[in-house]
Amino acid sequence: MSHTPATARHLLRRPDGDTTPRFSYGADYNPEQWPREVWDEDVRLMREAGVTVVSLGIFSWARLQLAEDVWDFGWLDEVMDLLHAGGIAVDLATATASPPPWLTTAHPEILPVTERGETLWPGARQHWRPTSPVFREYALRLVTTLAERYAEHPALAAWHVNNELGCHNLYDYSDDAARAFRLWLRSRYGTIDALNHAWGTAFWSQRYSGFEEILPPRLAASHPNPTQQLDFKRFSSDALKDHLRAERDLLRRITPDVPVTTNFMVMNEMRGMHYADWASEVDFVSNDHYVLPGPRSLDELSFSANLTGNIAGGRPWFLMEHSTSAVNWQPVNRPKRPGELARDSLLHVAHGADAVCFFQWRQSAAGAEKYHSAMVPHAGADSEVFRSVAGLGRVLRELEPAAGSGRAPARAAILFDWESWWAAEQDSHPSSRLNYKQEALDWYSAFLDLGVRADVVPLGTDLDRYDVVVAPVLHMVPQPLAKELTRWTENGGHLLTTYFSGIVDENDHAWLGGYPGPLRDLLGIRIEEFAPLLDGETAELDDGSTGTLWTDRITVTDTGTEVLASYRTGDRAGGPAVTRRAAGRGTATYVSTRLGPEGLCPLLARTLQAAGVPGDLPESVRGRVELTVRAGADAEFWFLVNRTDEPAELPGVTGEVLAGDAPERGEDGEAGPLVLPPRGVTVLRRAAARG
Structure with missing residues (x-):
């Protein structure tokens, strides 16, 4: 049998082969935490709430495999049968997220090691090395056993590889990681001379004679080599992706008609996994998202859902986890207010999610997440949370006509680049206060404040579909990217970029001749020196806006470059703060300070007007x-x-x-x-x- 392409199905497999699009609704389900008599009640309440799918077995390795050669599938067989009888599909996890105590006792060499050489011991979760051959062997044996046992079970709708890959074990500095890192570097560079050039090892006497001398960037006497750090970030994302592929390939061989996914974490500060690079490895994209408190928390939710939808290529995706109310891991965990459960869920649907699921179905009575909200809270079904959950189930049924539809593209976009994110926030930089995602989110909030739709798209997206593109803190600009941005702008696009953009190439080497490197000619400016601001320090602009975080000493180098705003106060007083250059049929704008959404709105409005991009809603x-x-x-x-x-x-x-x-x-x-x-x-x- 051959693998069924993702385009031939709508997210989940159905036993009857029906591919009619419909919304799925549910949660992580952990019946192993509860006595048998609770399970029937669970299925009854699931049906009452409109639940159609659950993710099952995520943290059940220790319950499924009691010892190396002792297995217990009876309880899982019974749960699968109960769910199927209740009309509830199963997204079955491979259960490899957390190895059981017997395995770590027998093989402590699978445990991750920190940059300080400290072992991360069992007692929580995800205590495994992504590059451990021993862990891989045991994990794939478990996956094989599960796949062979449940391949034909009618409840099986999808495979859920591992869980939140890299959430706690992204960076492992063990000897296994060192060996895998060297192989990755050999593949990337070919020769040690090429690596020495890329890493700039002439600095601080770091030249390597052979790959066997290289280590991960473990705790060092001072700042580790920046390109070594960047490559280790690239490698670590690839190592997790390789584990995803290993489980996926095995599942596809045994169950070619069952789609495979894993839950990304496009949210908040989860920067380490290059999800745009991972998206093609799964049959459909899934994501987990949790709201952080703050004045722009809803904007961040929308931003992350928007980016997820575009990582998925505009096709429907699966919201695998979010919360019904409070979480358990913030300093203060506040419940959601009336309406927020439905609003947060439907905003993900608005950006393309065709499945809405929560962590978790029934709130745990014990364990580290017992105070994390669930669809059935500690108070039980006679609760406002459960009534809201059931109400959302009814709304999703009412929205069935929209299932399967794609995201309608906007005319404006924000360009999001993982490698610029990684490189811009490394150590020994002009400011440790720089926050790549916050600057991107500021621009997104400005679009929302203006009532203009904007896509959040990963680097590599075809920009020709857009009239306006914002590339905030586009720190890493290889020469081909600079040429593409120039071509797009000269063909009529309106580009806006910011401070600390165009600074380094793909090896994290500074472009020489002045900043912003290969974007100088396009922007018509030259910057000799950065001038970041201290905490609490501001720079007033003559258009009434206020800058924080950063300023630049800008020289205008092209007669076609217009100064839109100048600094009114501070060391840069009288100098350009915001510039715009006409380039072919388009324009290129540079913003040298953090203005926040309020300061960006007037500038963005002018650009949108020039591009002929109107607001989508009544001005009121x-x-x-x-x-x-x-x-x-x-x-x-x-x-x-x-x-x-x-x-x-x-x-x-x-x-x-x-x-x-x-x-x-x-x-x-x-x-x-x-x-x-x-x-x-x-x-x-x-x-x-x-x-």
Whole structure:
């Protein structure tokens, strides 16, 4: 049998072969934490809540394999049968996320090692080395046994490889990692001379005579070689990807018709895994997301869901985990407010998720996550959380016409580059305060505040579909990327980039001749020296905005470069702060300081106007309501999300209401304006836009 391509199915396999798109709904399910009499109650409540899929067996290795040659599948057989009888599909985990105590006792050499040489011992989770051949052997034996046992089970809808790969064991500095790192470097560079050049080992007497001398960037007397650090980040992402492939390939050989996925963590500060590079390795993209508190927390949720949808190539994806209410790992864990459970879930759906799942089904009574919320909380089904969970299940059924539709592309985009993220935030830089994702999020918030849709796209995306592209802190710019950005701009694109962009090449070598390196000619500026700001220090601009974090000493080098704003205070007073150069039919803008969403809005509005990119919503609600559009063959689906705690009226916005409150009708029978309740979501079906 050959592997069924992902395009031939809609996310999950169904026993009847039906490929009709539909939304899936559910959670991680951990029945091994509960006595047998609870299981029947679980299935009954799942049906009441509208649950259609659960992820099963994620942390069950110790329960499945009691010793090296002692297995117990009876309980899992029974759970699989119960779920199938209840009409609930199973995303079955390979259970390799956390090795059991018997394995780590027999083989402590599988345990990860920190940069300080400390062993990470059992007692939590993910205590395994991605490059350990011993761990790989035992893990693949488990995967083989599971796949052969459940290949034909009618509940099996997908395979869930491991769990949150790299969440706790991304960087391992063990001898296994050292050996694998050397092999990776041989493959990348071919010769030791090429590596010495790439790493700049003439500095600090670091020249290597052979690959066998190289180690991971373990704790050193001072800053480790920056390119060594960058390559170790690349290698570590690749090592986890290699483990994903090993499990996936085995599953595809045994069960070629069952799709394979793993849960990414495109969220917050999870920077170590290059998910744009991983996306092609799975049959459908899955993601976990948890909200961090803060004034722009909803914007970050939207940003991450947007990026996930574009990593998935605009195709539907699977929200594998998020929370019904409070989590357990923040300094203060506050519950979600009324409406937020549904709003947060539907915002992921708006950006392309066709499955909405939570961690977890039933809140644990013991263990490290017992205070993490769940679909069935400690209070039981007679609770506001469970009533909200059941309500969301009904909403997803109402939204069924939108299932299978893709993300409708925007006309503006934010370019997101993992390697610039890695390189820009390394040590011994002009400022340790630089936050790559925060700058990208500032621009995204500015788009939201202006009521303009923008895609968040990984590097390598075809930019010709966009009129405006923001490339924040595009620190690493190889020459081919500089040429592509120049071509796109001169052909009519409007590019905006920021401080600390165009600084290094792919080997983390500084471009010489002045910053921003290969982007100097495109931007029409030259920077001799960075001038980062101290904590609490600001720089006022003559357009009324205020800069923080960073300033540059800019010299305008092209007569076609216009100074849009200058510094009014500080050491750079009188010098350019924001510039724009006409380039062919397009423009290239440079922003030399962190302005935040408020300071970026006027600048971005001018660029969008010049590019002919209008706002998507009535001016009265711009900034208060987010619009995201999914497009089907015959219709568009407008997801309108209230970003505020006040009602939002949307005059002139019409369509068939699939979810949310329909407009009230007056005595004359005419429908009034659409009104979104606080933190509310309305979904409209509208006629497809004509290109």
